[in-house]
Amino acid sequence: MVFGVKKKLVNSTKSNLTLWLILAICASPFVFSIILFIFWTPKSFVNYGGLLEPRPFKDFFNPQNTVIENLVQDIRGRWSLIIFDQGGCPEECQSKLYWIRQLRLSQGREKDRLERIWFVTDNVSPSPDIVKNFNGTRVINLLQNSLSFQPPDGLVPKENIFLVDTYGNLMMYYPESFEADKIKKDLKKLLKVSKGLRYKNLEY
Numbered sequence: 001m002v003f004g005v006k007k008k009l010v011n012s013t014k015s016n017l018t019l020w021l022i023l024a025i026c027a028s029p030f031v032f033s034i035i036l037f038i039f040w041t042p043k044s045f046v047n048y049g050g051l052l053e054p055r056p057f058k059d060f061f062n063p064q065n066t067v068i069e070n071l072v073q074d075i076r077g078r079w080s081l082i083i084f085d086q087g088g089c090p091e092e093c094q095s096k097l098y099w100i101r102q103l104r105l106s107q108g109r110e111k112d113r114l115e116r117i118w119f120v121t122d123n124v125s126p127s128p129d130i131v132k133n134f135n136g137t138r139v140i141n142l143l144q145n146s147l148s149f150q151p152p153d154g155l156v157p158k159e160n161i162f163l164v165d166t167y168g169n170l171m172m173y174y175p176e177s178f179e180a181d182k183i184k185k186d187l188k189k190l191l192k193v194s195k196g197l198r199y200k201n202l203e204y
Contacts, residue, residue: 014100047189048182049163049172052152057170060150067145068160071117071138079190080115080164082147084157087124087141092176097134106184112189119149121158128158166194 058068063135081100085093097118104114117136118127131139142149153155155173161183163172176182 021054021125029203037138047172048179049174052171052173054165054167054169054171055128055142055152057164057168060152060170062148063146064152067147067148069139075117075164076168077166078113078115079166079194080117082117082119082143082162082164084119084121086122087120087126088122089126089130094133096176097130097137100161100177101137102132103180103183103187107187107191110188111189111197114187119157120144165190 042204056072058064058072061068076081081103083093083100085096089097095156097116100116104111104116107114116137118126118134118137118139120139121143123141123143126139129138149157151160151162152170159176161174161176161178162170163174165171
């Protein structure tokens with residue numbers, strides 16, 4: 001009889017903890033990023049990318065027009081690899097486009113949870129061949145949409161690949177002299193820990 005009471009208490013405690021966890025997730029659209037930022041430090045999570053304090057990606061644009069608002073809404077619920085470079089897309093630019101494509105493909109069945117975005121930093125439109133070669137990459141011209149991007153921590157946009165989480169928060173970056181295998185491992189862990197969570201119906 002005593003054993004049965006203890007078992008009921010344990011089950012009740014587990015149910016309560018589960019309920020509070022669900023409520024905590026639903027209570028704030030930024031809770032997932034905050035958890036990543038607080039607990040996934042080099043001591044507890046050997047991540048390769050540089051961690052940033054999670055902030056809405058749209059907040060780094062000036063002004064915050066409908067182009068960015070629509071983009072953030074559209075990619076919500078997926079992770080995004082983001083680059084900034086010229087429309088003419090020299091060799092370094094094409095290398096970044098190549099690698100963010102390969103990094104997405106490397107995730108196998110989870111690849112559809114990764115977006116690729118290229119912000120063009122001048123008034124030059126990418127050639128049809130470039131767009132075709134990297135089909136599936138979203139291309140947005142900053143100047144043509146009267147936008148400017150102001151990255152955190154003095155980072156140079158062209159020299160980094162940025163990672164935006166499923167809530168639309170900028171939370172990690174990789175220098176352009178990156179090691180692809182290490183980014184691949186980061187992405188695999190992030191996709192694994194966020195699997196099963198749904199964000200699209202949450203309000204900002």
